[in-house]
Amino acid sequence: MQNCKKVTLRLRHCKHGKMSYYLDYYPPYRDKKTMKTIRHEYLGIYIYESPKNSHELAFNKTMEEKAEIIRCRRFEEIINERYNLYDKQRLNESFIDYYEKEAKKHNQKWIYVCKHFKNYVNGKCSFGEVDVELCQGFAEYLLEHAQSMRTGERLSNNSVAGYWSTFRGFLRIAYRSRLINENINDYLDRIEYEDTLKESLTLQEIYKLYNTDCKIDVLKRACLFSCFTGLRFSDVNALTWEMVKEYADGSKYLDFLAVKTTKQNIVPINDDALHLMGRKGTGKVFKGLFYYMTQKVMHEWLKAAKIKKHITFHCFRHTFATLQLAEGTDIYTVSKLLTHSN
Numbered sequence: 001m002q003n004c005k006k007v008t009l010r011l012r013h014c015k016h017g018k019m020s021y022y023l024d025y026y027p028p029y030r031d032k033k034t035m036k037t038i039r040h041e042y043l044g045i046y047i048y049e050s051p052k053n054s055h056e057l058a059f060n061k062t063m064e065e066k067a068e069i070i071r072c073r074r075f076e077e078i079i080n081e082r083y084n085l086y087d088k089q090r091l092n093e094s095f096i097d098y099y100e101k102e103a104k105k106h107n108q109k110w111i112y113v114c115k116h117f118k119n120y121v122n123g124k125c126s127f128g129e130v131d132v133e134l135c136q137g138f139a140e141y142l143l144e145h146a147q148s149m150r151t152g153e154r155l156s157n158n159s160v161a162g163y164w165s166t167f168r169g170f171l172r173i174a175y176r177s178r179l180i181n182e183n184i185n186d187y188l189d190r191i192e193y194e195d196t197l198k199e200s201l202t203l204q205e206i207y208k209l210y211n212t213d214c215k216i217d218v219l220k221r222a223c224l225f226s227c228f229t230g231l232r233f234s235d236v237n238a239l240t241w242e243m244v245k246e247y248a249d250g251s252k253y254l255d256f257l258a259v260k261t262t263k264q265n266i267v268p269i270n271d272d273a274l275h276l277m278g279r280k281g282t283g284k285v286f287k288g289l290f291y292y293m294t295q296k297v298m299h300e301w302l303k304a305a306k307i308k309k310h311i312t313f314h315c316f317r318h319t320f321a322t323l324q325l326a327e328g329t330d331i332y333t334v335s336k337l338l339t340h341s342n
Helices: 054-079 087-091 095-103 108-120 132-144 157-176 203-210 217-229 233-238 271-276 296-304 313-326 331-337
Strands: 006-013 018-030 037-048 244-246 252-257 264-269
Touching: 006 054, 018 054, 037 054, 095 108, 095 157, 108 132, 108 157, 132 157, 203 217, 217 233, 217 264, 217 271, 217 296, 217 313, 313 331
Parallel strands: none
Antiparallel strands: 006 018, 018 037, 244 252, 252 264
């Protein structure tokens, strides 16, 4: 609507002695969705063309005042560069449909959070319903009722904190895209993470895993690869052979964009890590790897290796850091190897 400089209230003749108010936009407005130019907006306000008595005169005056109020509001919205001719229609459009489409552009966590929100609103929510109260209610839902999509168990506090942070990130995108008119995040509090004990493996335990069979070979190789490189599951899963580069001395390194931070990273790899990647090919390195494998199948593998610690895939990344520090690598270098943003 930024191109529109003038909004004029006009009348057109109708049947049965009536006249109708409409707004004339100059220059015309181009709708961003349809790319059609729109010159007129009909208000659905009618008056008598030739009022016959004081009652009809008073009615015409009241309708004219209402039409003028609408014209002033439209012009104010144009000045603020926020006006969309289809605002009313958009407010009734599905917020869920937009959320699902946006979530697919990100990682699995975004999809899970979207599903939780969809459950919270019973599958239906329009843009007009999205406000502070609704979002605060979703935070309470995550804390008190939400269950893991993978295990069916209640979400831990740290899982809720991560999901809530992801949801607030989505609200920020919606606001910047001018799909919601208020920056709701300004009124929402963070859910703080709790300090937890992060398990890691010793070298002896890594040897045990290496010598223990796993039902899914690609899972075993991916887990051990994370122990040698410190890569997150998202980065291991997204790794392609095109990301494997070679230094002048013939040693190899990974050159990739981290899925979580979207920053460029350089991570050297040794012969053991290279061996776990398998025969060189094209496309994904760990083909057939899926996150669900890190639940039941991975835990059965750990049990078979007689490792009783509570190990998640992220613990392999933590193992890499712990072993590096134990060998004397300075913490700044370890941070860079782990592709931390700070």
